[in-house]
Amino acid sequence: MSADHLLIAPRSAGFDRLHHMCYNRIIADVVLVGVVLRSRMINADKPHLWKQDIAASVDYFNRWFIDFAPETFRNARAETVNQVEKTFRATNDLRNLTLLKQNPEALSNLRMCTAPPLAADRLIGLAGVSKHLINTMERGKLPARMAPALLDGDLTKLCNTLIKLLDRDIFPWLNSGANPTDQERDRAAAIV
Incomplete structure (x- = not known):
């Protein structure tokens, strides 16, 4: 990634003023051999420049968004669809959620x-289970010190x-009890 793609761009005489703007007016100095960050306020005492700075920052972000967000979104969507399909396989197409004990990482997809x-x-509130259980499962694990009977009851x-x-x-x-078609499964994974 080149320095031009950074929201906080390297500071040097060759960069125009736009590259030196960000919402909190912090500029990062980047050394090409290694990254060294030095922060300093550049216009905290110049409120007459704030509107211009904000407009420049919004324009910069908008250009970045148009150039990079669609691809980033497509990549994230493809990864999410893969994870949802994995959840379908792990739960027999959502018909056997008791497999959640062997696949705690599926919980975040099941919530969706x-x-x-x-x-x-x-x-947590609807099921009457502990926050610790949900947070641990969201990280793909089961609580290590939870009593087995309590864990089974909460699951x-x-x-x-x-x-x-x-x-x-x-x-x-x-509802039908039939196996989902490939088209139904693909559509459902894309929606979730």
């Missing part, structure tokens, strides 16, 4: 499979809550 999609804190409550809230418009095979 509900109607409406659930924030972690909302799921059951968690699965029961998710099953009640799964979006059956996106996952029509849950």
Whole structure:
């Protein structure tokens, strides 16, 4: 990535003023051999320049967004679809959420499979489980020191809550009992 693509660009005489702007007026000096950051305020005492600086910063960000955001979004969407498809495989197309114990990393995708999609804190309250359980599962693990009986009970409550809230418009095979077609599975993974 060249220095021109940095939101906070290298400071040197050759760069125009636009490259020296950012919302908090901090400029980073970058040394090509290694990265050395020195921050200093450049116009905190010049409020008459703030509107011009903000406009320049917004323009810079907008140019960056148009040049890089679509590809970044496509890449993130492809990775998310892969993760959702992995969750489908791990849960027998959402028909066996008890497999969540072997695949705790699937929880964040399962939260997005509900109607409406659930924030972690909302799921904690609805299922009546501990925040520690949800946070640990979101990191792809199970709590190491949780009593097995308590863990199994909380996972059951968690699965029961998710099953009640799964979006059956996106996952029509849950109502019909049939296996999803490839087209249904692909569509559902792209939506989630």
